[in-house]
Amino acid sequence: MQSIEANGYQIFFNENGYEKINDFISEKKYSSIFIIVDEHTNEYCLSKFLPNLATEIPIEIIEIEAGEEIKTITTCVEIWSILSDLGADRKSVLINLGGGVITDIGGFIASTFKRGIDFINVPTTLLGMVDASIGGKNGVDLGNLKNQIGVINVPQMLLIDSDFLETLSQRELRSGLAEMLKHGLIYDKKYWEQFLDLSQIDFADFDTLIYRSIEIKNEIVKQDPTENGIRKALNFGHTLGHAIESHFLQSATPLLHGEAIAIGMILESYISKEKGLLSNEEFYQIKYIISTIYEPHDFSDEDIVSIQNLLIHDKKNEYGKVQFALINGIGKIIINQSVENELIINSFKDYKS
Template sequence: MQSIQANSYPIHFNEKGYEAINLHLKENKYSNLFIIVDSNTNEFCLPHFLPVLETDLIIEIIEFDCGEENKNIETCVQIWKVLTELGADRKSLIINLGGGVVTDLGGFVASTFKRGVDFIHVPTTLLAMVDASVGGKNGVDLGNLKNQIGVINVPKMVLIDTQYLETVPQNEMRSGLAEMLKHGLIYDKEYWEQFLDLKTIDFADFDVLIYRSVEIKNEIVLQDPTEKNIRKALNFGHTLGHAIESYFLENDNKTTLLHGEAIAVGMILESYLSLHKKLINIEEYSQIKSSIKAIYTDIVFEENDIKPILELLIHDKKNEYGNIQFALIEGIGKIKINQMVENELILKAFQDYKS
């Protein structure tokens, strides 16, 4: 597959990526090499990755516990301390091998350690391949609030090897699929339509769908690297989705949702908002709702869940001057950003979701 040129860094696929990493290691005089993994990727992905590296550098592995609950500043502090103890300097290279938590956190660690060291992303989950590792966003959660602390800083390259997906459970695959569905809804109607009947998808050729998803996100980010305008389109489904994800994360009596599970709900809810702002028609909304519900298990919302979810919306990063702003779809394949929505309509969206 042909590499994709992002904003000052390349995205390589499969074998070409390993060739690129080894060439990068050869051409740059790094002092040492650190690979950040979580407990899952240390066990399942590192044994595949290490043998393909061609370098005489001493390689140090830094592992932290897997899970969104560990994507916080405390984990960063621990990793910064380990880097310091192991002699990391400005000429060190960090490779982040893992899912979205690893690439988000590892990119933030690298971007801030000694005011920034080089890093490379090697995403190992579908979600990280099509979303988290592409675009230069790095960061951590603040308590239960998603991605409140972070920077936009690009890696030296991204390596997408779809062999790692063989280690990913089905629920994690569905989580990543939500971002692919989003890319179709906001940018490419034909791409969205390929997912209307999952039985017809040839998963042996899934690489092509992943490639297109990365291409869509990259095309949007290239137009607006720092999210001042059209990049906000990528937040479709995320304004409510992140609030739902945060609420379920902080409540012990709720089962923690995967990112894509929350975003799937968010896309249905925000499609309802699009419908009632006359941006899509009822046929389009029905297609979106039924297609997403066919893939994802319904999330149960009690009456007393909705108010605290709405209260979390004020922390969404797109908000300006205290106003909650949505990126809504204007027909399938198009987007309209900076849309204000009153709480009464959001409540109706939740009622419709439950119906």
Template sequence: MQSIQATSYPIHFNENGYEALNFHLKENKYSNLFIIVDSNTNEFCLPTFLPLLETDLTIEIVEFEAGEHNKNIETCVQIWNVLTELGADRKTLIINLGGGVVTDLGGFVASTFKRGIDFIHIPTTLLAMVDASVGGKNGVDLGNLKNQIGVINTPKMVLIDTQYLEKLPQNEMRSGLAEMLKHGLIYDKMYWEQFLDLKLIDFADFDSLIYRSVEIKNEIVTQDPSEKNIRKSLNFGHTLGHAIESYFLENENKTTLLHGEAIAIGMILESYISMSKKLIDQDDYLQIKSSLKSIYDDVIFEENDIEPILELLIHDKKNEYGNIQFALIEGIGKIKINQSVENELILAAFEDYKSS
């Protein structure tokens, strides 16, 4: 597949990516190479990746325990200390090999170590391929609050190799699929319609669907790298979805939700709000709701869950001057940003979700 050119870096696919990576290593005089992995990618992905590297550089592997709960500043401090102890300098290259937690955290570590060193993302989950690794956002959670600390800083390249998906659990595949569905809902109605019946999808050609999803995100980010305008459209489903994800992450009585599972709920809720504001009609809403509910299991919300979720909205990064800002769909394939939503409407959306 042809590489995609982002604003200041290329996105390569499959075998072309390793050619580009090895050429980059040859052309740049790096002092050493650090590969950041989590415990999963160290076991399942690193053995595939290392033989494809062509370099005489000293390679150090830095591993941290997998899981969203480790995407925090404490893990960053541990990695910064390891980098220092093992002689990383301004000419060190970091490769982040892993899912969204690894690319988010690893990009932040690289962007802040010695005021910034080069890094490359190699996403190994569907979510990271179509979302987390593309666009230059790097950061960590603050307690249970998602992505509160971070920077926008681009890698030298992103290398997407879909062979890593062969070992990915089905629930992780569904998690990544949520972001692909979002890209259709906010930007490309024909793309959304390809997912209406998953039984008809030719998964032998799934690479082309991944490619289109990356293309959509890159087209949006290229127009608005610093999220002042149209890039906010990528937050559809995330205002409520992130609050739900955070609440389930901190509540020991709840089963932690994967990112895409929470975002799928957020998209249903925010589609209901879009319908209530007459931005989409009821048929579109019912199509979205039934499609997402056919893929993702229903999540039970008790009466005492909703108020804490609403309180978490206060910390959403899109809020301005104390007002909660939503990105809502205006017809499938279109978006309307900077929308204020009353609590009563949010409560009605939860009631509708729970009722069917």
């Protein structure tokens, strides 16, 4: 597959990517290589990645626990200390081998250690490949508030190897699929329509769907790297979705990111319909397709109140007002939309109906 030119770095695919990463490391003459993994990628992915890394430069592996709850400043302090103890310097490079949590926290750690060292993202989950690792957003959570602390700083390069998807559960794959569905809904109606009948998808050629999803996000980010305008389109489903994810993060039934975003897309599609931006037919198509992929989630009245309260911490808020990105017909988006509390409550009522 042809590489994709992003803002200040390139995205490479599969076998070609390993050739490029080796050439790059050789050219940069790094003093040392540090690879951040979690317990899962250490077990299932590192053994595939390391044999493809052709270098004599010293390599150190740093393993952290898996899960969103580890994406904290405390974990950063621990890894900064490890890097320091192991002699990392300004000519070291950090390779983030894992899902969205690893690329988020790894990019933040690299961007801040010694005022910034190079990093490379190698996402191993579908969510990481089509969303989290692209665009330069790096950061950590603040308590149960997602991504409140962070920076925008791009990697030196990005390697997409779809073979890593074989290590994932069906639940993890569905989580990543939510972002692919979103890309179609906000940007490319024909791409969305490819998911209307999952039985017709040739998963042997799933790489082409991944490639197009990455293209869409990259095309949006290149227009607006710092999220002052059109990049806010990528937040469709995320205003309520992030609040839902945060609410259940510490519960006995936490949701994966994509599961929360899938619910958020149904809710925000309802809001789009009620504001006259989406036809009834389009809304029911969206609700039906997403509902066939993801199991419904129960919300008590107390859950909904808590989720509404969490909206005030959303990063897109301006002047104390919650800002939504809504779809203006499938394949189009409208940003900076205010939504009344009553309409939010009604969206949950419709979801539960």
